[in-house]
Amino acid sequence: MGISGTNGALAMFRDVVRTERLVVAGLRMAELGNQSLRKDVLGVQIPAKKFFEAMGIVHVSIDINGKDGALALDLRQPIARPDLLESFDVVTNFGTLEHVDRQYPAWLNTHRLAKTGGLFLHLLPRTGSWPGHCDIRYRDDFVPSLAAACGYEVVKLYNHDIDADHRLIAAVLRKTGAVFPSEAEFASRVSIDPAGA
Secondary structure, rough: OOOOOOOOOHHHHHHHHHHHOOOOOOEEEEEEEEEEEEEHHOOOOEEEEHHHHHHHOOEEEEEEOOHHOEEEOOOOOOOOOOOOOOEEEEEOOOOOHHHOOOOHHHHHHHHHEEEEEEEEEEEEEEOOOOOOOOOEEEOOOOHHHHHHHHHOOOEEEEEEEEEEOEEEEEEEEEEOOOOOHHHHHHHOOOEEEEEOO
């Protein structure tokens, strides 16, 4: 998806920094995907990593493609690097998890990256939206069911519609514990739609 002036990713981040009173310098951020700030943000397209690091954020991006300084890790496989687990204040998903065909390990990895008390910032394509863009869409009850299954606190949840074809679920969640449901429980409690839905 990339970070643009329209998708609300930067506004979401600024709002979380303000409302949660986060100190940006030294903040540890894991970015899912090697996102880029599109040209409409700064006048030139750059990797989001450069933008966040310029603010003093300790930034790690994770993308199987390994581009733009991203760690070449597959989110469909368990992250096996102890230095990454339970160590991030903020984990962002601004257009990545909807492209991962095995949803359970991707969401488990996301959970495992954040420290207890850490925040997840998600922009998720809503069901019936983003034609031809991604493999997965998320129902309006996805975030509440994910939060209930994982014991997350819902800090903020809203719909962010760019236009009729590009509708997003925007969510800020807080990790309150280390428990993540089994794959069978996750599948039975959390609603995800395949691309055709």
